[in-house]
Amino acid sequence: MSNGIITTQDGTRIFYKDWGPKNAQPVVFHHGWPLSADDWDNQMLFFLAQGCRVIAHDRRGHGRSDQTDSGNDMNTYAADVAELAKALDLRNAIHIGHSTGGGEVARYVAHAEPGRVAKAVLMGAVPPIMLQTAANPEGLPKSVFDGFRSALAANRAQFFIDVPAGPFYGFNRPGAKVSQGLIDNWWRQGMAGGAKAQYDCITAFSETDFTEDLKAITVPVLVLHGEDDQVVPIDDSAHKAIKLLKHGTLKTYPGLSHGMFATHPEQINPDLLAFAKA
Helix, strand or coil, rough: CCEEEEEECCHHHHHEEEEEECCCCCCEEEEEEEEEEEEEEEHHHHHCCCCEEEECCCCCCCCCCCCCCCCHHHHHHHHHHHHHHHHHCCEEEEEEEHHHHHHHHHHHHHCCCCEEEEEHHHHHHCCCCCCCCCCCCCCCHHHHHHHHHHHHHHHHHHHHHHHHHHHHHCCCCCCCCCCCHHHHHHHHHHCCCCCHHHHHHHHHHHHHCHHHHHHHHHCCCEEEEECCCCCCHHHHHHHHHHHHCCCCEEEECCCCCCHHHHHCCHHHHHHHHHHHCC
């Protein structure tokens, strides 16, 4: 089977893709908000061509998975990944997470069964925590995320054009090479998901504190971040996360945006592959 559905313990159906030889090392991709497994098409084809087994799922409430009105939180997302790993018997896997998916990876990998995970990649990822708190004064104020919620509730379809056309891919920067296809594909993925789940996920990605997860991870972790990330500011994410990881490596990209693996795969893919093969 090249794709399928697992049903989690609470009855939620999770869609996944599973390509390549089943005896090869699995590379598992975790998408950002409010997208789907399709966001990783380029990287999945790239790693497939390298002989890997590649897997990506639509997070609950997103893409082709059930449009859940509950369980849209990091603990449940990570539990869903654990169920997927068990159902597909994934061992010695490399888990690659972008943005919200990076939070999902951190929470899953920190608590994964021994032998399931070999390495992890956090790319433009939300850990340790995005929200401004007493312990994290450099974070973004809650008003930023309240604005996300208001925009989604008021006119999700327009909001899901404005985000990729602007800060997500850095298309709002002078001289940016704009891809209408990327904007349209972001919109398509976003609108396939459920509004309630996506609304709840804003709280999950902004308010979850991954500090203890990062400290607990014992496998090698590659932290990749665009220095011009306008969605997850690098100073309050990658630069803090790397200090909490036992075996972390940080690589940053001058001028690149939050969605850098989509705009610049020729730069990102070789770095992912080198880490996978190391």
